Amino acid sequence: MNNNSAACPFRCQVIDIIEVAAGVSYLTFERPFDFEAGQVISLTLTDNIAPRLYSIASGVNEPHLGILFDVKPQGILTNLLVKLRKGDYVQVSKPYGSFLGGSEPAVWIATGTGVAPFISMSKSGFAKGKTLIQGARSLDGFYFSNLFEQEDGLSYTRCCSQAAAAGIYAGRLTAYLRETPSLPLKEKYYLCGNPLMVNEVRDLLIERGVPYENILSEIFF
Ligand SMILES: Cc1cc2nc3c(=O)[nH]c(=O)nc-3n(C[C@H](O)[C@H](O)[C@H](O)COP(=O)(O)OP(=O)(O)OC[C@H]3O[C@@H](n4cnc5c(N)ncnc54)[C@H](O)[C@@H]3O)c2cc1C
Numbered sequence: 001m002n003n004n005s006a007a008c009p010f011r012c013q014v015i016d017i018i019e020v021a022a023g024v025s026y027l028t029f030e031r032p033f034d035f036e037a038g039q040v041i042s043l044t045l046t047d048n049i050a051p052r053l054y055s056i057a058s059g060v061n062e063p064h065l066g067i068l069f070d071v072k073p074q075g076i077l078t079n080l081l082v083k084l085r086k087g088d089y090v091q092v093s094k095p096y097g098s099f100l101g102g103s104e105p106a107v108w109i110a111t112g113t114g115v116a117p118f119i120s121m122s123k124s125g126f127a128k129g130k131t132l133i134q135g136a137r138s139l140d141g142f143y144f145s146n147l148f149e150q151e152d153g154l155s156y157t158r159c160c161s162q163a164a165a166a167g168i169y170a171g172r173l174t175a176y177l178r179e180t181p182s183l184p185l186k187e188k189y190y191l192c193g194n195p196l197m198v199n200e201v202r203d204l205l206i207e208r209g210v211p212y213e214n215i216l217s218e219i220f221f
Pocket of ligand 1: 040052053054055056067068069070071072073074075076077078079113114116218219220221
């Protein structure tokens with residue numbers, strides 16, 4: 001067994017792959033284990049490609065595992081993942097990570113595929129009492145907005161930096177947070193997405209008086 005097989009011992013058959021927006025796909029495959037909403041897996045296709053990390057985007061009670069990924073220009077793995085079809089195989093690790101959903105009120109903040117753990121948390125029954133602030137450049141970047149719009153008890157705000165539409169804040173999510181007069185100080189903040197967004201939002205929250213220990217981050221690098 002080489003290092004990749006040891007790190008990703010589960011060989012899972014692909015169930016489906018759906019393009020949810022240009023260059024962004026939702027891939028489902030057999031589920032060999034239980035997991036907690038918010039956990040990640042390592043995933044690869046062959047023993048000679050180093051595994052990459054993906055947040056599980058499916059719910060804990062769903063029969064299959066799902067990941068939401070975007071194809072990186074010149075990215076080695078994502079350009080192969082997008083060609084997968086039903087019946088192909090992926091190799092995955094056991095789930096791990098401490099960015100875990102819970103039932104207490106919290107603020108979820110995401111850009112891009114960083115919304116993946118919040119999809120899992122919503123599908124797992126943790127949306128009630130949460131605030132989700134989702135940022136995107138264009139209107140097709142609000143992945144799984146249909147799911148979030150239907151969640152009872154979820155306060156859902158979309159911020160679009162490069163297009164305008166009714167009911168959507170026109171601007172970056174950091175601008176939205178700056179303009180929000182009062183931010184809850186006792187709730188946990190879950191930040192997920194690219195390093196620039198996560199660092200900027202974390203600094204902003206600390207400036208606004210949110211205690212450092214109430215800020216959890218998952219950075220997609
Ligand atoms: C905790 C965690 C969770 C994550 N969860 C997710 C998730 O749920 N969904 C998701 O989409 N991603 C997620 N990621 C990111 C993911 O792990 C990969 O980094 C990503 O999918 C890119 O994989 P890749 O093999 O296609 O790109 P890589 O081959 O690893 O390339 C990485 C970057 O380098 C650039 N690059 C590569 N080769 C060249 C070249 N020759 N010239 C110029 N640029 C180049 C690529 O454009 C890309 O931006 C997560 C990361 C972490 C750390």
